[in-house]
Amino acid sequence: MAQTVLHTANSRGLADHEWLKSHHTFSFSSYFNPERVQFGALRVLNDDTVDGGMGFGEHPHDNMEIISIPLEGALQHKDSMGNVATIEAGEIQVMSAGTGMYHTEYNKNKGEPVKFLQIWVFPNKRNVQPRYDQVKIESPAVPNQLVQILSPDPEDAGVWIYQDAWFNLGKLNQGSNADYTIHRKNNGAYIFVIEGKVEVNGQLLDTRDGYGIWDTEGFTINAATDARFLIMDVPMEL
Incomplete structure (x- = not known):
């Protein structure tokens, strides 16, 4: 029987x-x-959410896979590997911090906030050479699809990381649904609702709610309203 955990938006730190x-x-x-x-x-x-022109000064990371997904606006990035880039809504950025690196992140626009998800995943390989990548996320041509944006395979769609993890973005119209099969035995999936309301495994989720599910082969997401969400399929044991 599937195990689950619910983290409502208003219960977050x-x-x-x-x-x-x-x-x-x-x-x-x-x-x-x-x-x-x-x-x-x-x-x-x-x-x-970062106010216009503001941001994070230079700070270090090591041995972590760091993923940024802008939802609104644009992030200005600079790091110790020599990368200078702007990451906008519709793109995904990844850094394998490995043996160690420094970076800064600022809101590129002074007149509007930038909103983004910052996600850290434990790697399955330590002390790798630090690396950086960013790609455009292909939006579904029509709603009611899941789009893979991250995997362990450098040849696969989206960015890749040093972990047996897969991320998918979903966009569903009200009343529609999508089936999801967990990629790997002993993985679980964490669903984060970006906007709207969905139902998973009998649990109604509202905007910014999170819901983890494991010990199952898959699940169905039903859209109670028009909705966008992120599915993070990760190993449950390190």
């Missing part, structure tokens, strides 16, 4: 720095909840 509002699904920085440290290999799921 919140860091309010005036210029930054960051909702933490899992323990992060000053927010610590011993029952919400991770979901398998999924360690961080931050829902960030």
Whole structure:
């Protein structure tokens, strides 16, 4: 029988720095909840809003797969590997921090906020050479499809990471549904609702709710309204 965990939007941690509002699904920085440290290999799921022209100064990372998905606006990125880039809504960015790297992130536009998801996944290979990539996310030509945006395979669609993980973006019209099959035995899936309402396994999820499901081969997502969501398929054991 499938096991599940529900994290409602209003139960998340919140860091309010005036210029930054960051909702933490899992323990992060000053927010610590011993029952919400991770979901398998999924360690961080931050829902960030950064005011115009503001951002994160240079800071380090190591031995973590770091994924950024802008939802609105544009992020200006610069790192110790020599990459300078702008990441906009409709793109995905990945950094394999490996042996260590530094980077900065700023809202490129002074007149509007940037909203993005920052996601950390534990790698299955430590101390790799740090690497950076970003790609455009192919939006479905029509709604009611799942679009793969991340996998372990460099030749597959989207970006790749050092972990047996797969991410899919979904967009469903009200009343439609999508079936999802978990890719690998001993993986689970964490569904994060970007907007709208969906029902999974009998559980109704609202905007910014998160829902983990494991010990199952798959599930069906039903759209209670027009909805967008992210499915993160990750190993449950490290």
